[in-house]
Amino acid sequence: MEPLRRGVSRRNALKLLSAVGGGLAIARCFGADPAVAQEMPPSKAIEPFTGPGQNPHWNSVGPYVSEPQKAPLILLTDRPVQLETPRSYFQTAFTPNDAFYVRWHLSEIPNRVDLAEWKLKIEGNVNKPLALSLSELMEKFKPVSIAAVNQCSGNSRSRFQPRVPGGQWGNGAMGNAMWTGVRLRDLLDAAGVKQGSVQVQFQGLETGPGPKGSGSNVFLKSLELTDPVLDEAVVAYLMNGEPIPMLNGFPARLVVPGYFATYWMKCLTWIRVLSAADENFWMKTGYRVPETPRGSTTPEAMKAGGVKTVPITRMPVRSFLVSPDVGSKMPAGMSITLRGIAFSGYGKIVKVEISEDGAKSWREAQMGEDHGAYSFRTWEARWTPKTPGNYTVAVRAADEKGNVQPDEPVWNPGGYLWNKIEKQEFAVGRAD
Amino acid sequence: MRLARNSGPSLLRLLAGALLVVAGSAAFAQFHSGSYSSTKADTIEQTVSPLTSSDANYSVSPFASVAPKLAEGEGLAETETFCATCHSTRYITMQPPLPAATWEAEVNKMIKTFAAPIPEATAKKITSYLQTHYTPETRKQ
Numbered sequence: 001m002e003p004l005r006r007g008v009s010r011r012n013a014l015k016l017l018s019a020v021g022g023g024l025a026i027a028r029c030f031g032a033d034p035a036v037a038q039e040m041p042p043s044k045a046i047e048p049f050t051g052p053g054q055n056p057h058w059n060s061v062g063p064y065v066s067e068p069q070k071a072p073l074i075l076l077t078d079r080p081v082q083l084e085t086p087r088s089y090f091q092t093a094f095t096p097n098d099a100f101y102v103r104w105h106l107s108e109i110p111n112r113v114d115l116a117e118w119k120l121k122i123e124g125n126v127n128k129p130l131a132l133s134l135s136e137l138m139e140k141f142k143p144v145s146i147a148a149v150n151q152c153s154g155n156s157r158s159r160f161q162p163r164v165p166g167g168q169w170g171n172g173a174m175g176n177a178m179w180t181g182v183r184l185r186d187l188l189d190a191a192g193v194k195q196g197s198v199q200v201q202f203q204g205l206e207t208g209p210g211p212k213g214s215g216s217n218v219f220l221k222s223l224e225l226t227d228p229v230l231d232e233a234v235v236a237y238l239m240n241g242e243p244i245p246m247l248n249g250f251p252a253r254l255v256v257p258g259y260f261a262t263y264w265m266k267c268l269t270w271i272r273v274l275s276a277a278d279e280n281f282w283m284k285t286g287y288r289v290p291e292t293p294r295g296s297t298t299p300e301a302m303k304a305g306g307v308k309t310v311p312i313t314r315m316p317v318r319s320f321l322v323s324p325d326v327g328s329k330m331p332a333g334m335s336i337t338l339r340g341i342a343f344s345g346y347g348k349i350v351k352v353e354i355s356e357d358g359a360k361s362w363r364e365a366q367m368g369e370d371h372g373a374y375s376f377r378t379w380e381a382r383w384t385p386k387t388p389g390n391y392t393v394a395v396r397a398a399d400e401k402g403n404v405q406p407d408e409p410v411w412n413p414g415g416y417l418w419n420k421i422e423k424q425e426f427a428v429g430r431a432d
Numbered sequence: 433m434r435l436a437r438n439s440g441p442s443l444l445r446l447l448a449g450a451l452l453v454v455a456g457s458a459a460f461a462q463f464h465s466g467s468y469s470s471t472k473a474d475t476i477e478q479t480v481s482p483l484t485s486s487d488a489n490y491s492v493s494p495f496a497s498v499a500p501k502l503a504e505g506e507g508l509a510e511t512e513t514f515c516a517t518c519h520s521t522r523y524i525t526m527q528p529p530l531p532a533a534t535w536e537a538e539v540n541k542m543i544k545t546f547a548a549p550i551p552e553a554t555a556k557k558i559t560s561y562l563q564t565h566y567t568p569e570t571r572k573q
Contacts, residue, residue, distance in 0.1 A: 048525065048573070049525065049526070049527070049528060049529070049571070050528055051527075051528020051529050051568070052528055052529050052568040055528075062526070063498075065496050065498060066496070067495055067496055068492035068493050068495065069492060075496075075498065075522075076522070076526055077519065077520055077522040077523055077526055078468070078495070078496055078497055078498045078499075078520045078522055079468050079495070079497060079519055079520040079522075080519065081495050081496075106518075107466055107468075107518060107519060108465040108466035109465050109466065109495075110463045110464065110465045111464055111465060111466075111467040111491055111492055111493075111494060111495070112463055112464040112465075112489060112490065112491035112492075113462065113463045113489075113490050113491075114462050114463065114488055114489050114490075115488040115489075115490065116487070116488035116489075117462035117463075117488075118462045118463065119462075158528070163528040163530070165527055165530055165534060165538055167526070168526050168527060168528060205463050205465060207465070208518060209517060209518055210518065210546055210547050210548075211547050214545075214546055214547040215545060215546055216518055216546040216547060216548070243490075246490070246491075246492045247492075247495075250490060251490070267463075269462075281545065285545065
């Protein structure tokens with residue numbers, strides 16, 4: 001056999017191998033050419049945690065775990081359950097239900113729901129309180145469908161510098177599904193919102209052992225009644241045309257297109273019209289962002305105090321390179337396809353661009369099918385690296401409101417709103 | 433329910449789950465919640481769906497419980513006992529190494545914001561344990 005690389009003679013390779021002891025035996029075991037084996041870096045196990053620097057990986061670093069109705073996903077925490085979706089599931093516009101990420105706040109989450117007892121209540125400051133069974137929800141109201149991205153407010157929190165406490169998500173705390181159910185507006189109209197109402201509160205079957213009135217007792221979220229997002233919100237009972245997995249909110253889940261997932265109440269059971277603003281922990285203290293451009297501030301400003309915050313709402317524009325994954329060295333001259341997804345909580349994606357020189361020059365990628373303004377939009381671009389070397393591929397998206405992904409990081413104490421341009425290193429080698 | 437060949441331990445797990453539900457605050461008729469398996473650290477099992485029937489009950493097996501191994505040292509017992517009342521200690525190991533002041537703030541947040549019933553002396557012990565093993569200077573595992 002001829003040595004596969006110029007400049008590395010077989011004799012030299014053997015010399016090097018004998019220096020590393022077992023290397024040669026292993027190389028022979030696999031029938032590999034020693035000259036090639038010598039080039040192989042030792043495989044390195046991923047540490048069980050990252051930091052204090054940035055998490056350098058696309059995903060978080062937990063082990064895989066199998067939970068009911070789910071494919072093996074990346075474990076962040078087991079009680080309550082928090083699971084991240086591995087990168088390869090984002091090659092398509094719709095994320096499979098069994099691979100869809102999971103994020104609960106409190107430990108008492110349903111293992112069983114009895115639909116003979118369960119009713120969706122519309123109550124509070126309404127003329128006619130309602131209690132609807134799932135069958136009434138499916139039959140008495142006109143079904144609608146919408147493709148919408150559900151993304152955790154803290155997606156990519158492990159990129160923050162300095163790091164902030166909280167769920168150390170990589171990029172996989174997001175997913176896109178076709179949600180089918182009933183318009184929230186139809187339900188509110190059926191119950192009749194009374195004059196003087198200000199907010200609508202959502203409560204699911206998520207509770208914890210904490211005392212009543214504390215954030216560790218029950219998870220509650222509210223939206224302003226004047227918020228136009230209420231007209232697009234849906235109480236979904238189907239996810240990608242199937243019942244919603246228990247861990248994603250069976251039997252019904254609120255869908256708030258364009259908004260972060262904190263409002264997408266799982267196992268939605270109470271819709272409560274309020275005549276005064278919701279002061280519960282999850283509105284007043286949790287899930288708030290600085291009222292600054294991109295919700296960004298500094299640790300120093302936080303320490304000094306006086307940073308005004310507002311409840312988090314819409315998702316800034318983001319895009320991702322999904323394939324090829326890391327670890328693929330490209331032979332020079334080979335034409336490959338870069339693939340990924342883009343989305344924005346502010347509306348339709350109008351442009352995706354890629355850069356092969358670390359975000360210096362850009363060219364347009366081709367976008368895939370349009371599934372609606374709040375859906376993942378797939379994109380792809382052919383790339384033929386001509387000369388060997390190291391390349392930094394970057395991707396950025398723009399939405400119809402003129403928002404373009406910036407190349408600057410975000411920092412806030414909650415670890416929210418990350419949308420910096422994503423980059424990935426590629427090594428391009430010689431093909432002869 | 434678990435795989436049939438594990439029916440012994442799975443019965444135990446169901447019992448443990450039932451106890452958790454009784455102990456928890458969420459035992460309404462319309463749903464049962466908070467059932468986690470008693471799986472020990474790092475043995476992750478596969479789950480199968482419960483038996484199907486045509487009634488209106490929809491259930492899944494207990495969620496996995498995979499406690500991490502925490503660093504040995506003074507305050508470990510207090511940390512495991514008090515923190516695990518509300519959440520798995522994976523909430524500790526999942527974090528990046530955090531500065532000592534951040535750990536102190538986290539423990540205070542659990543007590544003041546989330547009303548965790550931790551006596552002051554114990555809280556100090558827990559904070560000191562976390563600062564000894566989980567800061568950028570000290571974290572090893």
